[in-house]
Amino acid sequence: MPKITLIPSNIEFASEQESTILAAALKENIFLEHSCSVGNCGSCKVQVISGDVQSNDPYEVLTVDETNNNIVLTCCSKTMTDCEIKAVYYAELSNIKRKVVAAKVNSIDFPAVDIAIVKLRLPPTARFDYLPGQYVHLSFQGVSRSYSIANAQEVSKGIELHIREVPDGEMSKKIFQNLKENDLVRLDGPVGTFFVHDSERPVIFLAGGTGFAPVKAMVEALIEKGSQRPIYIYWGSQTVAGLYSEQPYEWEQQNFNVRYIPVISGNVVEWEGRTGYVHSAVLEDFDSLSTFDIYACGSPLMINAAQSEFINKHHPSDQFYSDAFVASLS
Numbered sequence: 001m002p003k004i005t006l007i008p009s010n011i012e013f014a015s016e017q018e019s020t021i022l023a024a025a026l027k028e029n030i031f032l033e034h035s036c037s038v039g040n041c042g043s044c045k046v047q048v049i050s051g052d053v054q055s056n057d058p059y060e061v062l063t064v065d066e067t068n069n070n071i072v073l074t075c076c077s078k079t080m081t082d083c084e085i086k087a088v089y090y091a092e093l094s095n096i097k098r099k100v101v102a103a104k105v106n107s108i109d110f111p112a113v114d115i116a117i118v119k120l121r122l123p124p125t126a127r128f129d130y131l132p133g134q135y136v137h138l139s140f141q142g143v144s145r146s147y148s149i150a151n152a153q154e155v156s157k158g159i160e161l162h163i164r165e166v167p168d169g170e171m172s173k174k175i176f177q178n179l180k181e182n183d184l185v186r187l188d189g190p191v192g193t194f195f196v197h198d199s200e201r202p203v204i205f206l207a208g209g210t211g212f213a214p215v216k217a218m219v220e221a222l223i224e225k226g227s228q229r230p231i232y233i234y235w236g237s238q239t240v241a242g243l244y245s246e247q248p249y250e251w252e253q254q255n256f257n258v259r260y261i262p263v264i265s266g267n268v269v270e271w272e273g274r275t276g277y278v279h280s281a282v283l284e285d286f287d288s289l290s291t292f293d294i295y296a297c298g299s300p301l302m303i304n305a306a307q308s309e310f311i312n313k314h315h316p317s318d319q320f321y322s323d324a325f326v327a328s329l330s
Contacts, residue, residue, distance in 0.1 A: 001016060001017075002017065002051075002080065002082050002083065003015075003082045003083075004021060004082075004083055004084075004085060005082075005083070005084045006084075006086075006087050007049055007084050007086045007087070008086075009089045011030060013030055014028075015078070017078060017079070017080065018078070019078065020074065020075055020077060020078055021053075021072075021074040021075075021077050021078070021085070022034055022037065022074040022075040023075075025074070029094060030089060031089065031094065031193055032044065032046070032074055032087050032088070032089065033087070033088055033090070034075060035192055035193075035194065035322075035323050035324055035326075036075075036146075036324065037191075038058075038075065039057060039058045039061060039075055039076040040059045040300070040324075040326045041061075041300055041324035041326055042061040042062075042300065042304075042324070043322065043323070043324060044075050045062070045072070045073060046071070046072060046074055047069065047070055047085065047087075048070040048071075048072055048085050049070075049083075049085060050084045051079060051080075051083020052079070052081040052083065053072055053077050053079055053080065053085075054077065054078045054079075054080055055073065055076060055077040055078075056076045056077070057072075057073060058076065061073065074087070090193050093131065093193065095129075096129055096130060096131060096134075096190060098189060098190065098191065099188075099189075100186060100187070100188045101122060101123070101126045101128055101186070102123065102126075102184060102185075102187075103121060103122050103123075103158075103159065103184075103185050103186070103187050104121055104182055104183065104184055104185070105118060105119075105120060105180065105182060105185065106121040106158060107119045108175075108179055108180070108181065111244040111245065113165075114165040115162065115163070115164055115165070115210065115242075115244045116162075116163045116165070116175055116176060116179075117150075117161070117163075118163060118175070119158055119159070119160050119161075120187070121158045122157075122158060122159070128187070128189075128190075129153065129190075130189065130190035131190070131195035131196075132149070132152045132153070132195060132196065132214065132217035132218045132220065133148070133194040133195040133196065133214045133217060133218050133295070133323065134148070134189065134192045134194065134195060134214075135147060135148040135190065135191050135194075135214070136149060136187045136188060136189030136190060136191065137187070137189060137191065138161065138171075138185060138187060139186040139188070140171070140174055140175070140179065140183070140185045140186075141178070143170050144171075146191070147161040147162070147213070148161075148162070148194075148210075148211075148214040148217070148323065148325075149189075149190065149217055150162045150212075150214070150217055151216070151217055151220065152217050152220035152221035154220075154221060154224045154225070155224050159187065160213075162210045162212065162213040162216075162244075163175055163210070164210045194295070194297070194322070196221065196222065196295070197321070199293055201229070201291055201292060201293045201319070202229055202230035202231070202293070203222075203231055203232070203292065203293045203294070203295065204232045204234065204282060204289075204292050204293070204295070205219065205231070205234065205296075205297075206234050206236075206278060206279060206282065206294060206295065206296040206298070207233070207234065207296075207298060208235075208236050208237070208278060208297070208302045208325075209236075209237060209242055209298060209325070210325065211296075211298035211299075211323075211325055212244075212245065212297075213297075214297050215233065215235070215295070215297060216245070218295065219231060219233065219248075219258070223251065223255055228257060229257065230257050230259075231251075231257055231258045231259070232259050232261065232285075233248050233251070233258070233259070233261065234261045234263060234281055234282055235248060235260070235261075235263070236263040236264075236265060236277065236278025236279075236281075236298070236302070237263075237264060237265070238264070238265050238266035239266055239268060240264060240268055240271055243262050243264075248260035248262070261281055261285070263276065263278040265277055277302070278298075278302065279302060279309065279310070280309075282306070282310070283309060283310070283312075283313060286313060287313070288313055289310050289315035290315060290316065292315065293319050294310065294315065294320050294321070295321045295322070296320070296321070296322040297322065297324075298324075298325055299324065299325060300324040300326065303324050306320075307320050
């Protein structure tokens, strides 16, 4: 059975040849960076230092230069021999146990015509620990989709989800037409490696659409523990209605270290605030990003553009964390 060694941590684990690198790591409770787990978002890129790795990039996420430099996606790659890979190991997640639990709908609200905020209550005996920023697989009436948790565990009980309606989406129809209070659903999680890392650096949160959900959870947690870090929240939407929560304004008013910058990218006559791409607003506001931790959540297009252009403002790649929202087409 091939052995995988992580560099620079020297963590080792075995991998069956039919198992992907990511699956083998998670089986041993070793958390490597990942998000969609199907090869679409690119979050799980690592570099193969030595060994034979069979790789499949179904969505052609990797560039030619990345492939030539032995970059692979751990969710789509299998080891043929012992190998060494350069990858970050997230020890912070080692005590977080993934599980499947039943939950009931406590409430469902629609702050915009295409946005549902679903709050779920868990059984009194259920212990469901997670880090703000992680997500769950929600199953309802035979359909399963992934959604970020939108509340910090320290702030409110249960699980809050922000769900955008996908035209003709199978789950969207069930959520927006059928879901009601006290309905039974199933949660599988927590999943993902998106969470706030310990640091004293100022932090920029970059959200697109319902990418605000994990940002909300992470900001809640920082405020709850009394963090003094300067916090900048950039939330982008094509429409004003897409900025569906007033919570960021309240954070800004109640906390000296929080600043909220909403940005509209669509052609909206009644909007007097910032316009354009949300990551462009960050570029306009700072001469250098070298001292910032940046957390970006939204479409892969937004995340890739932000990471690429932030380098021009001296932002270190190892201080950029992201969670790409890959919408299901059904």
